[in-house]
Amino acid sequence: MPSLSNTRTHILDVAQGLMQQCGFNAVSYADIGKQLGIRNASIHHHFPSKAELGTELTRRYRERVKEVLLTLSAAELSPVSMLEQYVAAYHAVIHGDGRICLCTALAGDYGTLPADMQREVQSFFALNERWLTDVLRQGQTSGHFRFSESPRDTALELLATLEGAMLLARVRQEPPLFFQMMDRSLRGLQAT
């Protein structure tokens, strides 16, 4: 199968890094081109509009995360380990340079995102919510977890904490804080 244009992928990579740092609106074609050593117009050849670029970017990001979640589900892990790996996966996207989860970064600009991007961001969070709900339900049944609300409500709270923890850790310029907050959060779910 013929690999899609390398440049196209590079554009997405650079755009993603920048938008993880600055959100959607603050990133321009010129910013992306500068890092790649190509011109403005070349990017338009691959992505005619910024909306298309953004939509493809969020779509790819969501697909990648979906793959990670499927892989985690397929591995023979305890529910506790699955959540630990989940947090570790998000920890890996945080960098000292201010990058956080793409969709969390985009959530601030949500009101100004193209409609297609809004839908992608929605799907991204829905995906996470479903996966977390399943894991929590399994862990509850198996006795690894104990929590008072429904698995779905607990999943939503966990997801909210995950997003907020990334934002807070960045504002504080203290990336380890993310892991610290999430670690505490996970321990609160475990049956003693």
Next chain:
Amino acid sequence: MPSLSNTRTHILDVAQGLMQQCGFNAVSYADIGKQLGIRNASIHHHFPSKAELGTELTRRYRERVKEVLLTLSAAELSPVSMLEQYVAAYHAVIHGDGRICLCTALAGDYGTLPADMQREVQSFFALNERWLTDVLRQGQTSGHFRFSESPRDTALELLATLEGAMLLARVRQEPPLFFQMMDRSLRGLQAT
């Protein structure tokens, strides 16, 4: 004491509403002026640069929240009620039109904010963290709360959940979800 220009206040009010919806970069002088029925240049008379407007806005927002927290601290409330009132205060800034806490909305654009605004946003979160830490410590001492980590770590987690819950509720277009998530979060802290 002479009241400061009414227009100045109106500008801040409109700018705040817009930035609660769209973040910092997506809001222009023209957007603000349109809602107020004044021209671009008139806004520059009150706020020479957008950085100054944004800084004053975040400063004012932080001061207001500080007042609310001081008032809550002064009231004779149980630690549980204090947290409930705290959540209720943030619930009040959420509107069906997509507005959320100003500093949470700005957190997505954090990397592109003027240095003074970054400092203000930092101070805002530090203020919340300190207040929550104090309340949690009091509640722990008095036996109202029970949690395994330090009051400070627990406060950070609660603050992260608060921020994430606002973002999630907005993406889901389901404002009541905020209250639902935070309510669950608070109950998890209470001693049975």
Next chain:
DNA sequence: GTCTATACACAGATAGAC
């Protein structure tokens, strides 16, 4: 597929009349 050149809209910002 990338380039130069350019179009067009809009951003933040300033000057000066009223």
Next chain:
DNA sequence: GTCTATCTGTGTATAGAC
């Protein structure tokens, strides 16, 4: 204090040469 007019930079986007 607000206006019109204007400046300058930058944004997204397009046309057409190479």
